[in-house]
Structures are given as C-alpha cells and as structure tokens.
Amino acid sequence: MKKSLIALAVLAASGAAMAQSSVTLFGIVDTGVSYVNNATGDVNKYGVHTSGNQTSRLGLRGTEDLGGGLKAGFWLEGELGTDIGAGSGATGPLDFKRESTVRLSGNFGEVRLGRETTPTFRAGSKYDLFSSTGVGQFYGYKAWNGTVGAAYGADDNTIRANNMVSYSSPNFSGFTANLSYAFDEKQGLNKTGRYAGGNVGYDNGPLSVTAAYGSLSGGTGDRDEFSVGAGYNFGVAKVVGLAQQVKYKSDVLGVSSAKYNNYLLGVSAPVGGVGEVKAQYAFYDQQGDAKAHQVSLGYVHNLSKRTALYGTVAYLKNQKGSQMSLNAKNVNNNVDTRTNLSGVTTGANQTGVQVGIRHAF
Structure with a gap:
C-alpha cells in the first residue's frame, strides 16, 4: 500500500512538471503572384512567388518552467519555399537556418546559444x-561588396550568424539591450566568420528608438555596420525612419575599402480597422557615385487574425553604376545591366508588382 502511494505521488509530481512544459508548432505560409520587368537579358519575369509579405516558415518552440522564475526553452525555425514545396525558400530540404537556439531566461534576462538573427539586423528590420521581404523591402542589409565580402561566406550580409552566444536584458521601463558574439571556431584566416555586435532600444507607448553596431570578420578584412532607427505611432498613422552605414575595411593589398550609406523613411496607416496602407522610400548611396532610389507602396487586408491578402508595388531607379534589383523570391532577384551615355555600366530601372495571401498558424 505504501509503495502504491509513493508511486502515485511520483506520477503526480511528474504530471505537474509536464504541465509546466509546452511545445508549439508554428509557421507562416505566404504565396502569391509576382511581376518584375527589366530582369537579366532585358526580359520581364512573372510567376508564383513565396514570402511576399512575410517569410514563409515552419518551426517548433518550447519552454519549461524550472521554478523560481527560471525557464528553459528552445527555438527551431526553417524557411519554406511554398511555391514549390521546398525548404530553405528554394530547392533544398527543410533546415533550421532561420533559428536554432537553446535558451535560459529569468529575472536576469535571457541567454541564447546557437544560430539566430544578429542584433544589427533585428534593430534595422523592425x-x-x-518586413524585410518581397519587392518592397529595404535592401540595406545586402552583401554590398562582392570583392571583400566574398570571404565571409553565406552570412556575409550579417542577417544571421552561426555559433552565437547572445544576451538580452530585461525590459527596464521600455529600455532593452542585446549583446551577441559568434565564434569563428578557427574556420579560416583572420577569424573568418566571427561576429560581435549589440543594440540598445527604447520602446514605450508610441515611441520606438534603436541603435545598433556590429562587426563581422573575414579573410580579407572586416565588415562594420552601424544603424539608428526610430518610429512614432500617432494613432492615425505611424512614421518610421532609419539611417545605416556599412563599411568594408580591406586587409588585402590592392583591394580598396568601401563605404555604403542607406536611408529609409516610411509611413503606414490603418484602414477601416481591417487593413493597413503603407508607403516607403529608400535611398542607397553606394561606393563612388553609384546611387539607387526605391519607392514602395503596399496594402494588407486582414481577413482574420491569422489570414491576410496583400498587394505591393515597388519602383527601383539605378544611377551611375548601381546594379541593385528587386527581389521577388523564386521569381526574380537580378537586373539587366546596360552601358549609359557616359560609358558606365549600370542596372536598368525596375518595377515590381506582387499580390498574394498570407496565413499564420
């Protein structure tokens, strides 16, 4: 009898522990139709895209309450190419390269280990x-320098980093901070792949302000990035702005350093309680005289809390050697190049249109 009571007590305790744990399957399916003109070969491209409004994804996340305000958790998230049923947004199998972290949180904040987005990218994309996707997105986080940047590998745009340890502070009356360090793990010369960065922000009521700095080491030099962003919600409309600078410091004889300044200004407004209209202007001041201007207009109509219809129109004007392009994922990410009257090869101007449906679960 006594043994039975002990067994019941153990089972009860186990059930209580299980009740404090949770695992959630989540994701976004975003698919639509795109059109982009002046692609490579002076052709117009159109077809079914993925990730026009938000990146399509599939993930698992979980938490366990350890007691005393301490929690353990994990986050596994991979991109989906919903137009062709593939992982990684293209043709590969499903992986967890969007995020793969284990975490520990409490009154001290949160510590994460694994692969995730960098604090510089998070600060700017907000x-x-x-939402950093589709033809209308801000392209300030592209891998700008093909010569120096090639040494950094697949993450030379510093959107994400492998082998990262990050710390996020608690919220102090709207103030937060994040510090992250990604180990190079001796993958190459000059600590290739090492990233160190952080951000500080204030989000309270209608006001949001964030500053961020990060540095990525490569075999031929460093990529340094600094940004300051702000937003204010007036109720009838929200205004956002961002200034970003990306520097490549070359350590290779004969390879010059480079600096890129990128700017964003946007406004959005609710429509009828179920929709949102938005307009955004971006200016990309590239190495030398190359410059590009981008205007994006969009509308999102919420059919429910989880499902929305959207439409986006974007126009990109390349000048003096700029060869930027609009990215309609799995439809177009290139631009036709031409020689102008001054003999400089430059990218053609592009117009992109996307309509689609987004469902979250």
Missing part, C-alpha cells in the same frame, strides 16, 4: 514596413 523599422522596415515591408
């Missing part, structure tokens, strides 16, 4: 009205 002010992009087009």
Whole structure:
C-alpha cells in the first residue's frame, strides 16, 4: 500500500512538471503572384512567388518552467519555399537556418546559444514596413561588396550568424539591450566568420528608438555596420525612419575599402480597422557615385487574425553604376545591366508588382 502511494505521488509530481512544459508548432505560409520587368537579358519575369509579405516558415518552440522564475526553452525555425514545396525558400530540404537556439531566461534576462538573427539586423528590420521581404523591402542589409565580402561566406550580409552566444536584458521601463558574439571556431584566416555586435532600444507607448553596431570578420578584412532607427505611432498613422552605414575595411593589398550609406523613411496607416496602407522610400548611396532610389507602396487586408491578402508595388531607379534589383523570391532577384551615355555600366530601372495571401498558424 505504501509503495502504491509513493508511486502515485511520483506520477503526480511528474504530471505537474509536464504541465509546466509546452511545445508549439508554428509557421507562416505566404504565396502569391509576382511581376518584375527589366530582369537579366532585358526580359520581364512573372510567376508564383513565396514570402511576399512575410517569410514563409515552419518551426517548433518550447519552454519549461524550472521554478523560481527560471525557464528553459528552445527555438527551431526553417524557411519554406511554398511555391514549390521546398525548404530553405528554394530547392533544398527543410533546415533550421532561420533559428536554432537553446535558451535560459529569468529575472536576469535571457541567454541564447546557437544560430539566430544578429542584433544589427533585428534593430534595422523592425523599422522596415515591408518586413524585410518581397519587392518592397529595404535592401540595406545586402552583401554590398562582392570583392571583400566574398570571404565571409553565406552570412556575409550579417542577417544571421552561426555559433552565437547572445544576451538580452530585461525590459527596464521600455529600455532593452542585446549583446551577441559568434565564434569563428578557427574556420579560416583572420577569424573568418566571427561576429560581435549589440543594440540598445527604447520602446514605450508610441515611441520606438534603436541603435545598433556590429562587426563581422573575414579573410580579407572586416565588415562594420552601424544603424539608428526610430518610429512614432500617432494613432492615425505611424512614421518610421532609419539611417545605416556599412563599411568594408580591406586587409588585402590592392583591394580598396568601401563605404555604403542607406536611408529609409516610411509611413503606414490603418484602414477601416481591417487593413493597413503603407508607403516607403529608400535611398542607397553606394561606393563612388553609384546611387539607387526605391519607392514602395503596399496594402494588407486582414481577413482574420491569422489570414491576410496583400498587394505591393515597388519602383527601383539605378544611377551611375548601381546594379541593385528587386527581389521577388523564386521569381526574380537580378537586373539587366546596360552601358549609359557616359560609358558606365549600370542596372536598368525596375518595377515590381506582387499580390498574394498570407496565413499564420
């Protein structure tokens, strides 16, 4: 009898522990139709895209309450190419390269280990009205320098980093901070792949302000990035702005350093309690005289809390050697190049249109 009572007590305790744990399957399916003109070969491209409004993804996340305010958790998230049923947004199998972390949180904040987005990318993307995807997105985080940047590998745009340890502070009356360090793990010369960065922000009521700095080491030099963003919600409309600078410091004889300044200004407004209209302007001041201007207009109509219809129109004007392009994922990410009257090869101007449906679960 006594043994039975002990067994019941153990089972009860186990059930209580299980009740304090949770695992959630989540994701976004975003698919639509795109059109982009002046692609490579002076052709117009159109077809079914993925990730026009938000990146399509599939993930698992979980938490366990350890007691005393301490929690353990994990986050596994991979991109989906919903137009062709593939992982990684293209043709590969499903992986967890969007995020793969284990975490520990409490009154001290949160510590994460694994692969995830960098604090510099998170700080900037929160002010992009087009959620860093689709033809309307802000392209300030592209791998700008093909010569120096090639040494950094697949993450030379510093959107994400492998082998990272990050710390996020608690919220102090709206103030937060994040510090992250990604180990190079001796993958190459000059600590290739090592990233160190952080951000500080203030989000309280209608006001949001964030500053961030990060540095990525490569075999031929360093990529340094600094940004300051802000937003204010007036109720009838929200205004956002961002200034970003990306520097490549070359350590290779004969390879010059480079500096890129990128700017964003946008406004969005609710429509009828179920929709949102948004407009965004971006200016990309590239190495030398190359410059590009981008205007993006969009509308999102919420059919429910989880499902929305959207439409986006974007225009990109390349000048003096700029060869930027609009990215309609799995439809177009290139631009036709031409020689102008001054003999400089430059990218053609592009117009992109996307309509689609987004469902979250």
